[in-house]
């Protein structure tokens with residue numbers, strides 16, 4: 001049995017007890033085991049503080065960027081191996097797995113480029129500064145320096161590689177060492193990606209550590225300079241951040257959590273804009289078997305367009321083939337684990353209390369290339385709300401699977417905005433319109449409840465609302481966690497301390513160059 005190891009204090013740690021099995025979700029075969037038993041978590045944190053912090057503090061932004069470029073290259077060089085492990089441990093098809101693996105190397109590469117443009121400095125000057133007196137005699141300038149702590153990066157099961165890479169890219173560029181904790185159920189590709197980076201020997205001591213399995217008392221040890229960067233469910237986020245030491249030290253916490261993202265069809269949408277809506281919604285429901293934080297869960301459609309939209313979506317969803325990614329006919333893999341399947345069946349039944357099934361059975365299905373009764377397969381599922389406004393379950397229950405609900409509305413931007421906001425805060429909202437007056441109305445009515453507004457229109461060359469690109473902020477208000485990741489320097493600043501430098505302007509200019 002393969003045992004997934006942790007990488008701590010500059011060496012590999014293999015546990016001897018407390019194992020949890022890792023399973024191939026297409027076959028239910030046990031493929032590896034994971035445990036963090038025996039790790040000295042105080043020593044892990046100390047290693048990051050005493051080795052990682054000074055190593056990174058001594059490097060300029062450009063030099064830190066070279067580390068990111070090196071990691072990006074390693075992931076690219078081992079792409080095929082990582083895709084194969086993703087298929088085996090997470091059930092992803094090659095295109096879905098590449099969303100994770102290529103997304104990771106692309107994000108690291110983007111931040112490497114940004115670092116190069118920041119040059120030979122390790123202080124980030126923010127804005128132009130302000131005069132505090134009539135002349136230059138007293139001046140205020142904001143500047144950011146690296147926090148002298150460790151970033152603990154806890155990730156969800158659905159992005160085992162991109163999940164750590166997007167946090168590492170920002171933290172390392174900022175100057176903070178990172179302790180990664182991948183989700184246990186899909187730890188195999190995550191751990192192999194780190195193994196390849198360690199083998200390449202490109203990082204200074206203490207910059208990167210990885211805990212596979214539980215985190216022991218690590219979180220209880222975090223202090224004022226550390227950062228807890230969490231991605232996962234809102235329930236786990238609430239549990240993890242409810243700690244005396246985190247409150248006492250005001251430890252910085254960045255949470256990326258659940259999101260009932262909405263796709264909104266505007267009343268004017270026609271031609272290519274309407275087609276884009278159908279194509280995007282089906283992709284954002286079924287890519288990675290709906291196990292994306294940015295997946296579409298609610299589909300708002302004007303009542304006048306409901307029949308047309310429903311028929312087009314059902315037609316396209318009917319072409320999706322669930323199955324083992326090893327079978328060429330498969331277009332959508334299984335759910336990642338047994339708990340996911342149980343929760344999906346339970347969640348779909350809960351949604352059906354307020355909606356009718358339009359497509360799908362609401363039950364597990366057999367997948368192509370799989371044995372009868374084996375594998376965590378669940379077909380794409382579309383529901384139609386009985387009442388769009390009085391639908392608390394549909395606006396609050398995240399079913400982390402290829403499941404979404406149609407919500408008819410009256411076509412007004414105000415009504416659409418109010419319905420989207422009932423989700424309590426989302427990562428992304430996609431709209432499909434060529435009417436910029438309607439769009440402006442929607443921005444004002446619903447923009448406050450989402451972190452990103454994606455617009456499909458006749459001329460737009462869009463990539464899909466589910467792609468968290470490093471140039472744009474990833475994170476949303478309220479239920480989505482209130483976090484801010486990526487977005488160029490937005491995400492980097494979460495790992496830095498802003499200092500307001502107040503002095504004669506000549507002194508400020510001389511210190512900050």
Ligand code: NAP
Pocket residue numbers: 154155156157158159181182183184185213214215231232233234235236237240255256257258259292293398400427480481
């Ligand atoms: P989860 O059950 O909340 O777990 C997330 C992470 O927290 C895992 O690494 C898990 O480790 C860890 N964890 C749980 N309890 C812990 C504890 N007591 N101490 C330390 N770590 C602990 O979420 P999931 O099932 O992996 O992922 C699905 C959820 O993530 C969905 O709700 C989805 O919306 C959300 N998500 C959000 C984003 C975003 O960017 N907003 C992205 C992806 C996913 P173990 O695996 O060892 O339990």
